[in-house]
Every structure is written in C-alpha cells, then in structure tokens.
Amino acid sequence: MPTTYVEAIREGIWEEMERDPDVFVIGEDIGVYGGAFKVTQGMLEHFGEKRVVDTPISESAIVGAAIGAGLMGLRPVAEMQFADFISCAFDQIVNFAAKCRYRWGAAVPIVVRAPSGGGIRGGPFHSQNPEAWFFHVPGLKVIEPATAYDAKGLIKAAIRDDDPVIFFEHKLLYRRIKEDLPAGDYTVPIGKAKVFREGRDLSIITYGAMVWTALEAAEKLSQEGVAAEIIDLRTLLPLDEETILESVKKTSKALVLHEDTLTGGIGGEIAARIMESLRVAGRACGSRRCAGHADSLQSAA
C-alpha cells in the first residue's frame, strides 16, 4: 500500500513522538483541525494537549516558543502553515535559533516545517520557495525532500538532530507522489545528496518538485540518446558538494534546476562552486518575477 509524501511526513513525526516523549508539535490549526494539510491529524486525540499545541496566528511566537522549549531540553516540531509566512519568524530563526549554540553553547534542537512551492494556483503568498534566505545562515540546516521515502527518513533525522532544522515540504508533491515504504524505523542522513537517476551526458542538480520535472526531461532526452544524471540534493544546507562534483566530473556538463527565482536563488551558489572546481556550469530555474494571482499569469510564470 503506497504512502503519499504528506502521509510519510505524518508517519515520521508520529513515530518520533512515540519514540521520544520530549518531541511535541506546535503551530496554527494543528490540533483540533488536524493541520491545514492534515499532517497532524489524529495527534491531539492520541498524544494530548500538552504535546499538540494550537497557537494564535503569530509565526514569531510559534518559533520563539519552540526555541524556548528547545533551550529547556524539549524537541519541538513547529509548523508554518505556508512557507511564505516564515518571514514573520525570520528574526527568531536567524538571530536566535541559528546562533544560540555559537554564542552560548546552548542547543536549539527544533524543526520548523513549512509547505513551500507553487504550481497549485496559490498566488504570491502561498507559493514561494524561501530556502535561499536560510541557506545563507550558518547554524541552520535546510532540508527539502523530493520523495516519500526521503520525506519520512529526513523528518525523523531532523527531529533527532540537535541543530535547528528548516524543513521545506513542496506542497505540490504532498498527494501527487507516493511509494511503498519499508516497515520499521529508518532515517535518511542529513547532508547527503542522492543520485536519483544515473547518466553519463549531463548532470541535473536539483531538489524538491523539480526532481520530478527533471525526470520528465531526462526521459525525453533519453529518446534522443542523451543520458541525463539527476542529483537530488535532499539537504540544501549543508550542501553535499562531493556528490555534485563527482557527477559533474563524470558528465562534464552541469544544469542547476530550481523553482525559486533566478536572482539570489541557491543555484547561483551551486554554479559558482562548480565553476570554482571544474569550470563548467549553467542554470535553469522558475519565474524571474512574482506571479500574479490570475490563473493565466501563474501558468505563464
């Protein structure tokens, strides 16, 4: 019975809450309502009010409270209802969560989960890909799985990790992708990219929903006799340079693909690193401008 990407995340969080009584969830509409995307459905009834905390509409309070709980030894999993609202918690994340260990030797073992990405007619405030803002911040880890298997393994790893983790879940993938998952406990290592598809002629370096777009492109290319290799980053920070460079050394051609805007998207950094090491790189990414709300504009973007 295949498990969807969103169900995989739910299972992962549920298993960690069973495994460790210090793990709890906090966010808007996650308790009684079961979460905007139903990730926390059933948790309030099963784990109770102390471990499933509904909050007012204040992302800075959600993350601030999570940081406080983390400093006191708990392991909160905070939810941003949409990744677009994470900017309200930006100060808490970059000035506190990211820096407590460096400044005071104090661990902040929190996870901030956020549904990101477009293509679902959400408009400019429900479709963004904010990973670049956090990719920039030492002390944070930034993850974006592309498969149900990785989503479950990485949310579990993120919860067990002692650093603050920003966990982006591409909402287009929530119910559109599914696979059979192994029974039993497993984690996926943070900081390791994966060769999603092997090839010899081109390295497509990508993450999130674009992994599936790359797969479609690779299948078309194979009909023309071109074998594209797809590197699914899985973790954006710390970036797995070794896997990226190993692939590009093999193929000698790199295409960096992300849905985020071109200017300042993480593709620039990846291309620069490849250039520094190997001197061959190009980029492809999503809209250069924020999409308007109308369907026609979003299709065009």
Add this chain to the structure above:
Amino acid sequence: MIPADYVPKHLWKEWEAKDPIVRLEHRMLAEGWATRQDLDAARARILREVDEAVAWAESSPYPDPATLLDNVYAPPKEL
C-alpha cells in the same frame, strides 16, 4: 554609546514607578510566592554569579582564531 539625555526627566520618574521587575517582586511578596529573604538571597547569588563571570572573562586569554568555527553546529552523533 548614545547618552539618553534627550529623554524628558519626568518620563524616567513616571516609568520607574511602573518597573515590571519591581512590580513582580511586590506581587510575589503579596501572594506569598516568596519571602523577602528568598528575594534578597536570589539577588545576592545572581550578582555574585555576574561578578564571577566578569572576572573570569577579563582574566581569560582571547580565543584562538582557530576556534572561530567551533560550535556553529552540534557535534555529529549516531541517530
């Protein structure tokens, strides 16, 4: 440091009277959550801790630049 002498003097007086830490102390005493001795002992202990921390910091050598990137992340561990 910018001195705050641009602040009108009467505002200092007005807000001193509303100092939340002082108000909390009064509330704790009134509700019986702590005694005067508890509060005085806490104050003395904390002042001592701060003085000791300052003395330790001022007598410590500057950190080795090689430690610049220590503690950005937690040490790796088995999951």
